[in-house]
Structures are given as structure tokens and as C-alpha cells.
Amino acid sequence: MTRSLLPTTSSDSVQQKKSLSRLPSNSSDVADLIIRRSFEQSYAHILPCKKSSWKAMDSRIAIDCMKQTRDHIMSQNIEVPWWFQTLLRDILAGGGGVYAPWHHFYTSKPPFHFCTIGKVATTEWRRVFCKLNAQDCVDDSASCRRNCTWKTTQQMPTNAPWAVFLRDPLERLLSGYLDKCYNRRARKNQQHCEPNVIFNPKEQLMDAKNRTYANLLDNLDIEGQEKAMFGAYVDVLPLKWNVHFVPQAMFCDLHRNIDKYDFVGNMGRDFHFDLDRMANQFGGQLPEILNSSFGYKDHVLRGNHENTGKKGSEHAMHTPTKVARFYTARTVRRALEYLSIDYVMLGLQVPEWAKQMLRNESLTM
Secondary structure, rough: OOOOOOOOOOOHHHHHHHHHHHHOOOOOHHHHHHHHHHHHHHHHHHHHHHHHHOOOOOOOOHHHHHHHHHHHHHOOOOOHHHHHHHHHHHHHOOOOOOHHHHEEEEEEOOOEEEEEEOOOOHHHHHHHHHHHHHHHHHOOOOOOOOOOEEOOOOOOOOOOEEEEEOHHHHHHHHHHHHHHHHHHHHHHHHOOOOOOHHOOOOOEEEOOOEOOOOOOOOOOOOOOOOOHHHHHHHHHHOOOOOOOOOOEEEEEEEHHHHOOOOOOEEOOOOOOHHHHHHHHHHHHOHHHHHHHHHHHHHHHHHHOOOOOOOOOOOOOOOHHHHHHHHHHHHHHHHHHOHHHHHHHHOOOOOHHHHHHHHHHHHHOO
16 A cells, blocks of 8 residues: 655645645546546655745756655555556656657747647647748858757847646547557657567567577558557556657656746647737737647637647547547556656546446446
């Protein structure tokens, strides 16, 4: 049985308890009960940070704090789920990922900082900041990469606001799978469908008998097996956490700092209206550039509360049709366990389609 390790005087602890209290303790809602149980067994063990990571221009404080949690769990032999052990291992491993600098964009035109999260329209946000900082890329300076910089070279005001967009964790998980795993070409070329030893082993990988390790997905007919294949991926995902599937709360230390953000949007049904709210809040050239990337103005004018993703994108969400093809109640349960911190600390809501799947399952048991 686990126990809370967070001191009651800690600001992190107080915030976690407040966030957890948003979930009804005696709820008959299966999703809320899954989230509460998982969070208490795993993420509730994250230790408070002695130094504030808020507005830090690099990730050293956040990394050091998470290392303290990992080391404390190991030294005290605290029982936590296996997937939480591998999550701590993988987000703290070298070579980029959650704490890499490319999750922090900023511009002075208009001045604001932005936390970008994988599978939350990162490609489009990169284009937005390239346009916002276009005047910083007039030469081949080291600050420019492919004639683009996501971070202005100008002096940022000390009081510049911070912004972030979040996404429903279940839809983000499926979007990542469709983009990085279900898409055969992307799976082979990008190597983000991890663990690669299972889903895309390198040609020179040898087995215990010094034979070439077979690619287990090659020549496999998966037509009509979407639920089974997605479920299999979710089961083994934590063997090697890829950055595109790590909980959103881990990026930019959001689980500690989300309440301090000046703007928090959601890439859901009201995505275009949140873009409009962001454009009005920050002003300058942002409205025009946001519209050139997302085309939000037409949606707002028509009162269109639907976000079906980019046209032509194979991994865009068209819920509930697409989630019904891939998710089962069992997969929803497992995903809610892994991603419980997003619902607790970021205040995100479990979508109705997922709750209905769990309710239907309970009726057949």
C-alpha cells in the first residue's frame, strides 16, 4: 500500500491535494475512480521542489527536482507502478525529450512565452513562431535554423506573459499512435513508435542466436484489427516512453506551474474560439499569423464549435468516429492510469465518449 510522501506544508503538496479534491471521492463515475487511484499510487509521490521552476529559461531546476523524486523512491524502496518507474527513467534520460529546450518558444512581437507540447499542434505552433520572429532571421546567424527561429533574439520583457495549449489526453494518445505507429512510413523513418525493438528493429539488430531480429509488424495483415493493435501498443508503451506520449503535465513543469499561466487554451471543440481569445489577449501581429496557420476566424464567424483537425491529416481527430475504431473500455482504463496527472493537475475533463465506454463495460460484466 502506498502512502503520501509530500509534506503538508509544501506548496506543491497543497496544490496536488486541491487538484485531487476536484475529483469526487464517492463518485460512481468509473473514470474518476481510475484516475484517483492511479494518481495516488504514482504521481502523488512526486516530491516538492525547493527551488521554483517558474519562468526558468532552462530546465535544470525541473530536472534536478524530478531526479530527487526518482532517487527517493529507489532509496526508500517505495512501491509504485512499473510504468511510473519507467516514466521517471525515460524522461530523465539524456538526449532530449521532455526537458529539451525546443518546448519553450518566445517572441517579442507581441511579447509572450509559449510552452509547446508534442501532439498538441506543435508543427503549426513552430510555423507561428517562425513568422512572429521572421525579422530575427535576416541572415545565417546561429540563432536561425532553416531560416526560422522559435526564440526571438530580442530582449524579452521580464513580465512577458506565458501561454500554453492543452489537449484531451486520450485523443492526444491516439493521435500520437496514428502519426507515429499506425502510419507505416512514419514508424520506419521517424523511429518514434517505441520501443523500436518491438515495432521497428534496426536491420543490424541481432537476437540471442546472432540472427537478424525480425520486424514483427512487417507483412502483418492488421486490417480490421485496429482495436487490438492499439490496445497492444498501449500495453507496452511504458517499456520505453517516447516524448510524444509522455503526459502533458511533465512539459515545462506544468504540473507545478499551470496555475501561474496567463493563458491556457484547449485543443478541443472550442479550439478556434480559444485561438480567438488568445489573439485578442496578446494582439499585435498575432491574430493575422494565427489565422494564416489555423484559419480560426472563419470558424468563429460561423460559430462552428467543431475541431476535426487539419484536412488531409491521417492522425487528425474526428471523434467520436475515430476513437470508436481504436479504443475499447480496457484501453481507456489503461490510458487513464498512465495519464492521470493530466486530469488531476491540469484540470482536464474525461470526454463523455470514454465515460460511456466504461459505463457500457460495467453493464456487461
